[in-house]
Amino acid sequence: MGVLNNSIIYHIAIILYACSVSLYFIDYFQSNRRANRIAFWLLSVVWVLYSIFMLLRATEAEINPILTLLSGIYFYVWLLITLSLMINRFMRIDFLVFFTNMIAFGVSAFSIFTPLGKMSPVLADQLVSGLVYVHVGMAIVSYATFTVSFIFSIMYLIQYRLLKQKKWNARLRRLGNLPKLDSMSYGLNLFSVPFFLLAILLGCMWGYTKLDNFHWYDAKVIGSFIVLFVYCAGIYLRGSDTLQGKKIASWNIGAFLIMLINIFLFSSLSNFHFWYL
CATH class of the missing domain: 1.20.120 (Four Helix Bundle (Hemerythrin (Met), subunit A))
Structure with missing residues (x-):
């Protein structure tokens, strides 16, 4: 105990x-x-x-x-x-x-x-084996926060379109202002990216230690690093003001779609992530 x-x-x-x-x-x-x-x-x-x-x-x-x-x-x-x-x-x-x-x-x-x-061998095994649950839990938290960030980007584009069309109605007021929607989406990504990176690294170390068929070129591993790269690029582009407003919101939506591809397609092609589905 x-x-x-x-x-x-x-x-x-x-x-x-x-x-x-x-x-x-x-x-x-x-x-x-x-x-x-x-x-x-x-x-x-x-x-x-x-x-x-x-x-x-x-x-x-x-x-x-x-x-x-x-x-x-x-x-x-x-x-x-x-x-x-x-x-x-x-x-x-x-x-x-x-x-x-x-x-x-x-x-x-x-x-x-x-x-x-x-x-203690028992403690060592508990620490290593338990890390898979930490890895999965952190990944799921990252997916959830990326999803909410995606929703803020969708709301941004809807609000942007309403403003361009000058539709001054209750829906416009309830969606929130553009800077707030952009800031919330960006802030969630700032939290999620390091969290997701740590989840990937813990998962890779666990797989390398515990699995016989673990490979760095596994579809899910590669897909996860692609997702990480796309979100990191979005943060850089947003932080450097290279992309703003509608363009960065569209980028964030695209990044979310790539994440979905990684979860559902690349997981099915993986040698050891099949249980996610």
């Missing part, structure tokens, strides 16, 4: 950590103070969970918490989180916190698959 609880704590910490990094990503591009505050408090919860995980692991494994390579990695990540929280609290260097935790999250996720250091 203790091993299972330790595994659950770590998986919850990984999910909250991904949410925190995604919110810091929004703050980086939009200077969103609310997103920054939520990210800070999520990171604080991650620090608490990570501290509990390290303490329980050291107790169960009966090892020094820093004298093995794997334990040293955990301690390194814990220190990065601690330092970033202190810097954010006392010095308010937000971007340093963002970049620090991007590195710390990557090291934290990768450490699950590192076959170094002393760890």
